[in-house]
Amino acid sequence: MQDNVDWRLDQWRVERPDIDPAPMGVVGRIQRASRLLERELGRNFALYGLQLWEFDVLATLRRAGPPYRLTTGALVEASMVTSGAITNRIDRLVARELVTRETDPSNRRSVLVTLTRRGRDLIDEVVVEHVDVETKLLTSLSPTEQERLSGLLRKLLIGLGDGSPG
Structure with missing residues (x-):
């Protein structure tokens, strides 16, 4: 099963096969998880x-x-x-x-x-x-x-x- 970040990494691998996008996977997932978590926490705080x-x-x-x-x-x-x-x-x-x-x-x-x-x-x-x-x-x-x-x-x-x- 792939996530949104996998999709982006696959695009980089096609467009720039000369670079290893693995660090983008780690940082991107941390950033994306942070945004998704903050959104859900924000909904609770709004209550x-x-x-x-x-x-x-x-x-x-x-x-x-x-x-x-x-x-x-x-x-x-x-x-x-x-x-x-x-x-x-x-x-x-x-x-x-x-x-x-x-x-x-x-x-x-x-x-x-x-x-x-x-x-x-x-x-x-x-x-x-x-x-x-x-x-x-x-x-x-x-x-x-x-x-x-x-x-x-x-x-x-x-x-x-x-x-x-x-």
Whole structure:
């Protein structure tokens, strides 16, 4: 059985037999899987009135543990977006009363973002369904295959310079 990427690789093999398109197969499948997964995850988040980035910020704050608070710098590092982007995102979450923002009393140059009770209740509800959706999305792989794929992707990400924040 062939997938969409196989079809493209076959075209390259005909048009450019002088190159080996195998790396395109790996990268193309990762990119394509990412888009398909994000589309399905986005559908689930939409049921809760959330976008993927909103889930990401709320989940990051929730994972931080009590008092569910991080500096904007820590949020930038965890989400891999610019400080300008995180400021815009926080503004939108503050407007929805899902987080609060305050100047850090111990460092006036730093801003603290805290998950509100409403934000915590929402993320606690959404994350349960989120894990169920991800489980369903991975049903074509056995648990052993999922573990193997996870290990290979971890190795790739580390090789690309990705590491644990903090």
